[in-house]
Amino acid sequence: MPSLCWAAGSECRRFDTTPTPRYTSTRVGKRPEKGFLAALIFACTAPHEPSQITGEATEMPKIITELPGPRSQEIIETARTYEPRSMGDQMPVVWDHAEGCVVWDVDGNEFLDWSSGVLVTNVGHCHPYYVRQVKDQCEKLFNCYDFVTEPRAELAKRLVEITPEYIDKAFLVTTGSDATEAAIRMARRVSDGYEIIGFDGAFHGRTYGAASAGGMMGTKNNYGPMTPGFLHAPFPYMYRAPICQGKSEEEAAQACLEYLDWLVDRQSSNALCGVITEPYQGGAGGIIPPKSWIEGLDRWCKDRGLIFILDEVQSSFGRTGKMFCMEHWDIKPDLITLGKGLGSGIPCSAVVGTSEIMDALPEGSMGSTNGGNPISSAAALAAIDIIEEEHLVENAAKMGKLFEKRFVKMQESFPQLGDIRVLGLMGGLEFVKDPESREPAPELTRQIVWECFQRGLICIAPIGLYSNVIRVAPPLVITEEQANESLDIFEEAMHAALNEVGA
Numbered sequence: 001m002p003s004l005c006w007a008a009g010s011e012c013r014r015f016d017t018t019p020t021p022r023y024t025s026t027r028v029g030k031r032p033e034k035g036f037l038a039a040l041i042f043a044c045t046a047p048h049e050p051s052q053i054t055g056e057a058t059e060m061p062k063i064i065t066e067l068p069g070p071r072s073q074e075i076i077e078t079a080r081t082y083e084p085r086s087m088g089d090q091m092p093v094v095w096d097h098a099e100g101c102v103v104w105d106v107d108g109n110e111f112l113d114w115s116s117g118v119l120v121t122n123v124g125h126c127h128p129y130y131v132r133q134v135k136d137q138c139e140k141l142f143n144c145y146d147f148v149t150e151p152r153a154e155l156a157k158r159l160v161e162i163t164p165e166y167i168d169k170a171f172l173v174t175t176g177s178d179a180t181e182a183a184i185r186m187a188r189r190v191s192d193g194y195e196i197i198g199f200d201g202a203f204h205g206r207t208y209g210a211a212s213a214g215g216m217m218g219t220k221n222n223y224g225p226m227t228p229g230f231l232h233a234p235f236p237y238m239y240r241a242p243i244c245q246g247k248s249e250e251e252a253a254q255a256c257l258e259y260l261d262w263l264v265d266r267q268s269s270n271a272l273c274g275v276i277t278e279p280y281q282g283g284a285g286g287i288i289p290p291k292s293w294i295e296g297l298d299r300w301c302k303d304r305g306l307i308f309i310l311d312e313v314q315s316s317f318g319r320t321g322k323m324f325c326m327e328h329w330d331i332k333p334d335l336i337t338l339g340k341g342l343g344s345g346i347p348c349s350a351v352v353g354t355s356e357i358m359d360a361l362p363e364g365s366m367g368s369t370n371g372g373n374p375i376s377s378a379a380a381l382a383a384i385d386i387i388e389e390e391h392l393v394e395n396a397a398k399m400g401k402l403f404e405k406r407f408v409k410m411q412e413s414f415p416q417l418g419d420i421r422v423l424g425l426m427g428g429l430e431f432v433k434d435p436e437s438r439e440p441a442p443e444l445t446r447q448i449v450w451e452c453f454q455r456g457l458i459c460i461a462p463i464g465l466y467s468n469v470i471r472v473a474p475p476l477v478i479t480e481e482q483a484n485e486s487l488d489i490f491e492e493a494m495h496a497a498l499n500e501v502g503a
């Protein structure tokens with residue numbers, strides 16, 4: 001067994017074909033000895049042969065061509081020719097391979113990653129234990145529809161074990177949108193009513209039901225009628241929502257909760273069934289609600305016998321410094337949707353909840369072609385192992401504090417950084433032309449992303465209702481050194497962007 005550790009970087013480049021045991025339960029008392037699993041994770045080799053163009057891994061950015069590089073340009077040209085325009089929003093870089101928090105493009109440039117794909121690769125890119133578990137499963141079985149497999153059964157069990165005590169069922173699907181749709185179907189099937197309250201700015205996916213539940217107009221405008229049965233209420237976006245202005249967090253939370261009764265009185269056809277919200281709004285710009293709002297919402301649902309659906313597709317599996325974002329608060333959602341970090345690279349999503357709701361659907365009524373397939377189940381099991389064994393929840397919490405501290409410091413000399421919202425390794429940085437007027441600064445924001453890219457830091461294209469928010473979401477394996485290096489780059493990029501385009 002090779003003794004070199006992946007985390008050490010460049011030297012870990014040998015294949016080890018020793019098969020690894022599969023599906024290990026990590027429920028306390030049932031899990032394998034810590035040393036055993038830790039050895040599987042750490043005493044491992046690189047996930048793939050080193051690329052010809054890579055050179056030595058430094059785990060720090062290294063830009064060796066003009067950006068975009070020549071090979072990137074060629075491939076992007078092909079993509080632009082054969083793909084629809086709707087795919088073309090990100091920085092012009094063609095990813096070749098990645099390890100941990102480092103990405104190499106096809107020209108051999110090395111970047112630090114603040115994207116995790118799109119908050120997906122929580123365990124780091126191509127973690128060798130993860131790769132090994134997936135490879136082992138690939139040699140056995142890819143798909144068998146809804147026939148039970150050991151990995152699927154084991155993953156359902158594991159999800160029930162790591163979620164709060166009252167959760168006792170897990171249903172596996174493939175994408176976050178699938179999970180949203182499934183949760184809506186379950187809630188409606190078990191209730192007398194069908195109306196669901198969603199929130200301004202929410203994003204639950206692009207399928208029609210999910211888009212209808214959401215409150216982002218980009219997924220709705222000019223796409224024809226949305227599906228009926230959804231009402232929308234304001235989300236406590238302290239920095240911008242008119243209902244929050246001039247109020248403390250407590251007052252704003254109260255006003256938003258009171259609005260719910262107003263909405264129901266005026267718009268509901270007496271057919272209310274549930275409420276759906278993200279714990280923080282991701283696509284709208286990483287908007288974290290006041291504690292009293294989300295706890296009040298949970299109570300509001302319980303008082304009325306409504307089903308509370310919490311969309312943790314983006315916010316779970318350690319992202320916010322807790323395994324599930326809901327652990328920051330005292331809430332008990334009935335259905336929780338999971339995705340992204342669950343598969344940590346291979347598509348996998350789930351709805352977890354109570355058997356009271358989930359078993360209300362008859363046998364055979366909710367299958368899926370790819371949901372819970374053995375490959376994604378093996379991947380998710382490996383991801384959970386890694387998150388637990390490498391203490392990634394704790395690392396996200398610790399690194400999140402470091403990030404926040406640096407952003408607050410940066411704001412002193414950069415007032416255009418209007419609002420800083422950080423929870424673990426989920427950050428939303430909102431840029432404005434002027435901190436008084438809070439007029440959004442989308443041009444400056446895009447230029448900052450460009451300047452980061454030029455210096456070896458990959459960020460996702462700006463998000464938010466005004467495209468003026470930069471997302472900070474590195475893989476949870478980011479080291480302190482990488483965090484500081486990426487923050488130095490970001491600070492320099494902000495000032496360069498301001499010089500280039502003004503506020």
Ligand SMILES: Cc1ncc(COP(=O)(O)O)c(C=O)c1O
Nearest residue numbers: 175176177203204205282313314
């Ligand atoms: C909170 C939330 N819910 C649902 C989705 C939809 O997930 P998918 O793109 O996998 O369908 C997303 C995707 O960004 C999300 O952030």
